[in-house]
Amino acid sequence: MPRYALLVAYDGTDFCGWQKQEPPASAGPAAQDGAGPAYSPHTPLLEGAPEGRVSLRTVQGVLERVVRQVVREPVELIGASRTDSGVHAEGQVCAFTCQPLETTGPSPIADAPPAPRGVGWPADRGPARLCQAVNARLPDDVAVLAAAAVPAGFDPVAGAVRKRYTYTIQFGPQRPLWDRRTVHFVRARPGALPDTDAMRDAAAALVGTHDFAAFAAAGHGRLSTVRTVHACQIALLPSPRDAGTRLEISIEGGGFLWNMVRIIAGTLLEVGLGRRDRGSTRAALRTRDRRDAGPTLAPTGLCLRWVRYEPPPAFVHASEPDARPSPA
Numbered sequence: 001m002p003r004y005a006l007l008v009a010y011d012g013t014d015f016c017g018w019q020k021q022e023p024p025a026s027a028g029p030a031a032q033d034g035a036g037p038a039y040s041p042h043t044p045l046l047e048g049a050p051e052g053r054v055s056l057r058t059v060q061g062v063l064e065r066v067v068r069q070v071v072r073e074p075v076e077l078i079g080a081s082r083t084d085s086g087v088h089a090e091g092q093v094c095a096f097t098c099q100p101l102e103t104t105g106p107s108p109i110a111d112a113p114p115a116p117r118g119v120g121w122p123a124d125r126g127p128a129r130l131c132q133a134v135n136a137r138l139p140d141d142v143a144v145l146a147a148a149a150v151p152a153g154f155d156p157v158a159g160a161v162r163k164r165y166t167y168t169i170q171f172g173p174q175r176p177l178w179d180r181r182t183v184h185f186v187r188a189r190p191g192a193l194p195d196t197d198a199m200r201d202a203a204a205a206l207v208g209t210h211d212f213a214a215f216a217a218a219g220h221g222r223l224s225t226v227r228t229v230h231a232c233q234i235a236l237l238p239s240p241r242d243a244g245t246r247l248e249i250s251i252e253g254g255g256f257l258w259n260m261v262r263i264i265a266g267t268l269l270e271v272g273l274g275r276r277d278r279g280s281t282r283a284a285l286r287t288r289d290r291r292d293a294g295p296t297l298a299p300t301g302l303c304l305r306w307v308r309y310e311p312p313p314a315f316v317h318a319s320e321p322d323a324r325p326s327p328a
Contacts, residue, residue, distance in 0.1 A: 001097050002123050004130060005150045005313040008063065008079075008092040010142040012299065013181045014044050016056040017085040018092070020064065025054050059083075059142055063094070066137045070130070071098045072119040080156040080307045081163060084259070086299030088182055090145075091164075091306035093313075095156045123149055131318030146315035154313070162230060162308040164252045167265040168237075168301045172244015183246070184301030186269070193245055194272030196234050201278040202271045203232040203249070205285065206264065214284035214293045215264055216257035225288070227260070229253045234268070247272075250305075259296050267294030 016039075023038035039045070044057035046065075055061060064077040079094040099120035121130055127147035134144050170176050171188040206229050213225040230252045237246040249265050267284070270276040276294060284292040 001099055001152070002121060003095060003097040003150050003152050003154055004121065004127060005093055005095045005148045005154060005156065005315070006063075006131075006134075006144050007146040007148075007315050008059070008094060008142065009090040009145055010059050010088065010092070011181060012059070012083060012086050012088045014057065014141060015059050015062075015085065016044060017087070018059045018079050018081065018083045018089075020058050020061040021056040022049055022053045023056070025049075025052055028054065059089075059092075060094075062139065062142060063134075063144075064096075066134055067096060069137060070133045071121050073098060078156055080160050081304050083302075083304055084299055087302045087304070089304040092304055093156045093160075093307045093309075095150060095154055097152070127316045128318050128320075131316075135318060144318070146317045148313035148315045150313050156307070159309050160255070160307050161310050162252055162254060163256070164250065164305040165256070165261045166251075166303050166305055167249040167261060167297065168303070169247045169249070169265075169269065170239060170244050171247065172239070174244060181300065182303065184298055186273075188244070190244075193236075194247060194269070195274065196236065196247070196272065198274075198278040199234045199249075199268045199272040202268055202276075202281045203234055205279075205281045206232045206251075210285045211288050212257055212260055212285070213288035214290050215260050215267070216290070217259035217263070217296065218290070220258040222257060225257060227253060227255055227257060232264070262297045262299065262302060263293055263295075265301070266297040269297065270294045 027038035029037050029040055039054060039056060046055040046057050046061055049055040060077055060079055067077060068074055075096040075098050077094050077096045079092060081092060083089055100122035101118045101120055127149055130147045131144045168182065169184045169186055171186050171192060171194065173187065173190055175185045176183045209226065209228040211225050212227050216225055233250045235248045237248055239246045249268055251261055251264060267276065267281060271278055271280060
């Protein structure tokens with residue numbers, strides 16, 4: 001039974017995150033359970049939900065439906081990272097297993113012999129054609145960049161050895177326009193710069209294996225809050241059309257807690273703006289108290305850049321089916 005990995009990119013603005021969600025219809029705007037509605041009149045929804053439920057528009061939900069149409073069977077799509085609502089990705093990895101069953105049936109061409117039909121995606125069709133077939137049915141805000149045939153035991157979650165996220169912030173008097181969906185805006189006077197030296201000192205304290213309880217959202221649901229951060233870097237970037245200064249916070253790690261990267265970004269931003277001491281990250285790691293870390297920044301500036309595996313899947317891009325495979 002063939003198993004395929006997909007390399008996926010998406011603009012997360014109009015998605016309710018990666019993971020498929022089908023809350024009860026009663027949990028919507030009219031819910032009176034005191035816990036808050038699961039969705040609002042403005043929440044993107046999908047059609048075809050089970051009776052009594054709604055289907056929130058998620059990347060997994062949209063992509064899985066399309067893959068099922070292509071392979072003609074109810075496959076389950078598993079993603080490496082459960083990005084939150086509004087978070088973007090250019091290197092999400094997911095996988096599914098299908099069947100290569102071939103049958104024969106009437107040809108759509110009159111007087112022609114029976115044509116091969118069936119379910120699944122046989123290996124001889126190739127991953128490039130799989131990309132093309134899926135992309136032809138996807139909406140504009142998500143795309144499969146590449147695909148690879150992988151071993152039956154390939155697990156995009158447990159097999160991931162490292163992930164990289166970036167958080168992009170623009171400082172200046174003018175908010176971003178053309179890429180406003182992917183950049184967090186901080187209004188500042190012309191030429192104003194955050195204290196990047198202080199931010200780098202604060203970021204360096206996060207590198208290593210620590211208890212990141214202070215940098216996790218309540219209700220994260222993990223048994224352990226110990227994680228390893230391999231790198232946390234601050235870089236100034238050129239801003240398009242002289243619209244201000246851009247700063248990118250880049251974090252690499254083996255895994256992350258719920259909202260961990262956005263809380264780290266919020267903490268480092270406050271250090272750069274002089275609202276927190278550069279030693280505040282060390283203090284938060286020591287106390288493990290959420291109140292000692294900074295705010296959770298909006299999802300707008302966050303992007304999953306890549307996920308690494310050993311050995312890496314031999315991804316083949318749809319536009320270059322004969323090119324040498326490249327790692328994720």
